[in-house]
Amino acid sequence: MTDQSGVLDDVRRGMIPAHIYNDAEIFRLERERLFSRSWLFVAHESEVAQPGDYVVRRVLEDSFIIARDEHGEVRAMFNMCLHRGMQVCRAEMGNASHFRCPYHGWSYRNDGRIVGLPFHKDAYGGEDGFKRKGQTLLPAPALASYNGLIFISMDPDAPPLEEFLGDFRFYLDYYTKQSPSGIELRGPQRWRVKANWKIGAENFAGDMYHTPQTHTSVVEIGLFREPKAEKRKDGATYWAGNGGGTTYKLPPGTLEERLRYVGYPDEMVERMKQNLSPEQLRVVGEDGFMISAASVFPNLSLVHNWPRVADSDEVLPFISIRQWQPISEDETEVLSWFAVDAEAPEEFKRLSYKAYLMCFGSTGMFEQDDVENWVSLTNTAAGTMARRLLLNSRMGLLEDGTEVSPQLTPEQFAGPGVAHVGYSEFNQRELLNRWADHLERPPGDAARLQVGQAPADARPAAVNGAVSS
Ligand code: FES
Numbered sequence: 166m167t168d169q170s171g172v173l174d175d176v177r178r179g180m181i182p183a184h185i186y187n188d189a190e191i192f193r194l195e196r197e198r199l200f201s202r203s204w205l206f207v208a209h210e211s212e213v214a215q216p217g218d219y220v221v222r223r224v225l226e227d228s229f230i231i232a233r234d235e236h237g238e239v240r241a242m243f244n245m246c247l248h249r250g251m252q253v254c255r256a257e258m259g260n261a262s263h264f265r266c267p268y269h270g271w272s273y274r275n276d277g278r279i280v281g282l283p284f285h286k287d288a289y290g291g292e293d294g295f296k297r298k299g300q301t302l303l304p305a306p307a308l309a310s311y312n313g314l315i316f317i318s319m320d321p322d323a324p325p326l327e328e329f330l331g332d333f334r335f336y337l338d339y340y341t342k343q344s345p346s347g348i349e350l351r352g353p354q355r356w357r358v359k360a361n362w363k364i365g366a367e368n369f370a371g372d373m374y375h376t377p378q379t380h381t382s383v384v385e386i387g388l389f390r391e392p393k394a395e396k397r398k399d400g401a402t403y404w405a406g407n408g409g410g411t412t413y414k415l416p417p418g419t420l421e422e423r424l425r426y427v428g429y430p431d432e433m434v435e436r437m438k439q440n441l442s443p444e445q446l447r448v449v450g451e452d453g454f455m456i457s458a459a460s461v462f463p464n465l466s467l468v469h470n471w472p473r474v475a476d477s478d479e480v481l482p483f484i485s486i487r488q489w490q491p492i493s494e495d496e497t498e499v500l501s502w503f504a505v506d507a508e509a510p511e512e513f514k515r516l517s518y519k520a521y522l523m524c525f526g527s528t529g530m531f532e533q534d535d536v537e538n539w540v541s542l543t544n545t546a547a548g549t550m551a552r553r554l555l556l557n558s559r560m561g562l563l564e565d566g567t568e569v570s571p572q573l574t575p576e577q578f579a580g581p582g583v584a585h586v587g588y589s590e591f592n593q594r595e596l597l598n599r600w601a602d603h604l605e606r607p608p609g610d611a612a613r614l615q616v617g618q619a620p621a622d623a624r625p626a627a628v629n630g631a632v633s634s
């Protein structure tokens with residue numbers, strides 16, 4: 166392995182070697198040390214609402230079937246046949262009680278157990294030669310969910326998901342728990358961009374600074390009520406647990422007025438008042454900050470924004486969940502879901518979806534603006550000159566480390582973690598510091614499973630049961 170300690174040291178002092186955004190060796194380390202260990206978002210429980218519902222999702226090269234079995238438990242199973250390794254499920258989503266491998270026809274229940282093995286007796290001599298009992302598709306090493314967001318980890322010893330998310334859960338609730346029913350999703354839209362995966366994650370975590378420049382045209386055409394994108398500097402960024410994000414400063418008013426200001430109808434405001442904690446309501450109602458974009462380390466991002474959906478002053482909020490799925494050092498598959506409170510009025514859901522499609526998703530105006538930068542950046546990072554360049558990612562700090570704008574006090578910002586008003590790169594540094602910590606740690610040994618000889622009754626871990634570890 167090439168020694169990357171110099172790179173990691175630079176990253177930790179906020180100076181970013183430009184080549185990390187397009188470097189095969191770095192990507193190899195990310196795959197081996199980061200994606201092999203971290204909790205990674207794969208699906209939302211509403212996507213597999215009924216027994217038999219499944220979606221197929223990838224973690225780098227590994228394909229997983231995320232399915233709700235006949236007992237209502239959600240499972241994540243490695244999508245590789247135990248016989249010769251064919252991909253068992255080739256559809257992207259659907260409902261099935263069984264999956265049959267297209268190659269030789271082995272079949273599996275939707276909880277992963279083998280049920281059918283053609284010519285079992287003739288080919289293997291029956292159970293003596295190959296024990297079907299207890300054989301299952303390989304479960305994801307760890308599986309857990311929060312507010313219906315399903316995560317898996319390739320590390321059976323991963324810390325509990327709640328611990329991993331930590332205080333970021335406080336902020337995750339604004340997007341995913343506006344009512345007791347949580348959210349429902351549409352999508353994902355899925356497309357590839359020739360850009361490194363870290364750029365999107367960093368951008369959503371804290372880059373309020375790009376809005377006035379990159380998204381000038383979106384502001385000019387009047388998509389937002391606020392006439393100037395510079396409004397962003399009045400917002401705060403926050404970092405808590407393993408995630409962080411940006412906020413907009415709201416005009417003066419009560420909690421109700423402020424939620425109405427971003428377009429929530431009264432009945433949704435009432436439900437939020439019931440469902441969010443006093444502190445969560447205080448951030449909006451008293452401190453006057455409305456959560457906007459955010460990222461959870463390493464590659465999950467969220468958006469909350471409120472554009473105009475018609476030629477009037479009315480705005481309407483939308484929520485999007487998105488994942489930056491790495492394909493290689495210079496290519497990312499973007500998965501982008503529209504999310505909405507499941508109890509929202511139908512008319513709100515319809516217009517909110519429209520608002521989302523205007524801004525994000527494969528045709529969204531923000532998306533187009535952003536990606537142009539990210540592709541260009543990735544391209545340039547591949548060259549030899551990029552290896553000589555340390556990018557300055559110290560925004561928000563003076564040379565001696567003093568903060569340009571001091572950390573907000575608990576009286577100014579009721580949310581957990583560390584928050585600052587104004588443009589800064591605190592959050593991008595938080596993300597990359599975690600990245601550096603992972604890249605530094607050599608991987609552990611992974612357990613192996615021998616097909617046909619594993620001990621009986623090993624069934625894939627279920628979300629509703631204990632997290633497998
Ligand atoms: S590879 Fe699946 S049945 Fe042979």
Ligand SMILES: [Fe+2]
Nearest residue numbers: 375379531535
């Ligand atoms: Fe953007």
